[in-house]
Amino acid sequence: MRIAIIGCGNMGGAIARGLAADKEFSSHNTITVANRSQEKLTRIQAEFPDLSTTTSNVTAAGDADIVILAVKPWLIETVAAEIKPVLTARTVIVSVAANIFTDALAAIFTFPEGHCPVFYVIPNTAASIAESMTAIAEKGATEAQRNFIVDMFNRLGSAMILEERLMPAAMILGSCGTAFAMRYVRAAMEAGVELGLYPAQARHIVAQTLKGAAELLLSGTSHPEEEVDKVTTPGGITIKGLNRMEACGFSHAVIEGHKACR
Ligand SMILES: NC(=O)c1ccc[n+]([C@@H]2O[C@H](COP(=O)([O-])OP(=O)(O)OC[C@H]3O[C@@H](n4cnc5c(N)ncnc54)[C@H](OP(=O)(O)O)[C@@H]3O)[C@@H](O)[C@H]2O)c1
Structure with missing residues (x-):
């Protein structure tokens, strides 16, 4: 061709x-x-x-x-x-x-x-x-x-x-989504630097962790929350971080941000 x-x-x-x-x-x-x-x-x-x-x-x-x-x-x-x-x-x-x-x-x-x-x-x-x-x-x-x-x-x-009626939603998740993911990486990097890492170290750790999380989903059929369960020890640090993020509006911000693209 x-x-x-x-x-x-x-x-x-x-x-x-x-x-x-x-x-x-x-x-x-x-x-x-x-x-x-x-x-x-x-x-x-x-x-x-x-x-x-x-x-x-x-x-x-x-x-x-x-x-x-x-x-x-x-x-x-x-x-x-x-x-x-x-x-x-x-x-x-x-x-x-x-x-x-x-x-x-x-x-x-x-x-x-x-x-x-x-x-x-x-x-x-x-x-x-x-x-x-x-x-x-x-x-x-x-x-x-x-x-x-x-x-x-x-x-x-x-x-x-x-179906074409679903293209606007797919564009928001799949195309605008690149920018959303990058903003998550930037925020996590900023946290990493505050916690003592150099920016290049933080960038690599966050990007590879996101890639691994994505591969866990793409290589199987698990719901994201099943993967969360595997990482959250009762009384451990991950659940404390997640709960603080939710209290700060994490899921709400992500959902509202996607809907604002319509
Ligand atoms: N960026 C994304 O993530 C993304 C995702 C999905 C869809 N899209 C769609 O992709 C399209 C392009 O977006 P983009 O982000 O790639 O924009 P872009 O970076 O501005 O690229 C557009 C290119 O078109 C060239 N151009 C302008 N007028 C032209 C003409 N008359 N003939 C030939 N070339 C011409 C420009 O040339 P110059 O170098 O001379 O300016 C420029 O290189 C848009 O319709 C957008 O909706 C983008």
């Missing part, structure tokens, strides 16, 4: 890096990255010399079987108007633009013979290291196209096809 990624910012760059680093994928597919300005293209090209790069969206899209749109949501219509003359109704469109749903994408990418197969996809920036959580909704795709796109995002971490 020939894949064009339009927009080489946080998200487009993460997808391009993740796919380029997958030797099996990149040896069977060609990836071209387009960006408005040259600087990010020069950087990614230095990291992955096999990638093609261009400042022309038309050049990238004209050759592509799959076009991944990774520009800001308000630029989707402008970029679409620019590249539509070189697309056909068979071009697979994958948009990562937040809150631009498949009906809107299908309407934008309509040709006399029908609309393109369209995917509304919400990955996160860990795509660059093949650890993204990616939610996918789709309209008009064949089973083969759906399988290809799901496989592509599974290579970048873990992908899940969802």
Whole structure:
């Protein structure tokens, strides 16, 4: 497949890096990255010399079987108007633009013979290291196209096809969630430094502990509270810490923060 990624910012760059680093994928597919300005293209090209790069969206899209749109949501219509003359109704469109749903994408990418197969996809920036959580909704795709796109995002971490009505919730948990997790890490690091650790030590301990906690859940089916039970000795220090966090509004803050993203 020939894949064009339009927009080489946080998200487009993460997808391009993740796919380029997958030797099996990149040896069977060609990836071209387009960006408005040259600087990010020069950087990614230095990291992955096999990638093609261009400042022309038309050049990238004209050759592509799959076009991944990774520009800001308000630029989707402008970029679409620019590249539509070189697309056909068979071009697979994958948009990562937040809150631009498949009906809107299908309407934008309509040709006399029908609309393109369209995917509304919400990955996160860990795509660059093949650890993204990616939610996918789709309209008009064949089973083969759906399988290809799901496989592509599974290579970048873990992908899940969802009913489109669930995409906003998935975006809050899976995409905004990166920032929420980082803020937890920052707070725990600050506590660690107050407790005497150097920041780099605290950063490593917190990040590895979070990774281990996540792996405990991903490798099995336990509820988080079962894992909490294993860590909380009666009368011990962990339960004291948890109870103080709850008294300070930890769970309430997390739930309200997620709901505020709606
Ligand atoms: N960041 C996330 O975690 C995340 C997660 C899920 C979905 N998304 C979605 O991903 C999309 C991109 O977000 P982002 O965070 O990656 O933004 P970003 O870092 O600002 O990247 C956007 C890129 O698009 C380029 N660009 C702007 N106009 C262009 C044009 N006309 N043609 C070609 N390239 C153009 C910009 O180039 P310059 O270098 O010239 O500015 C920039 O490199 C958004 O729609 C967002 O909703 C983001």
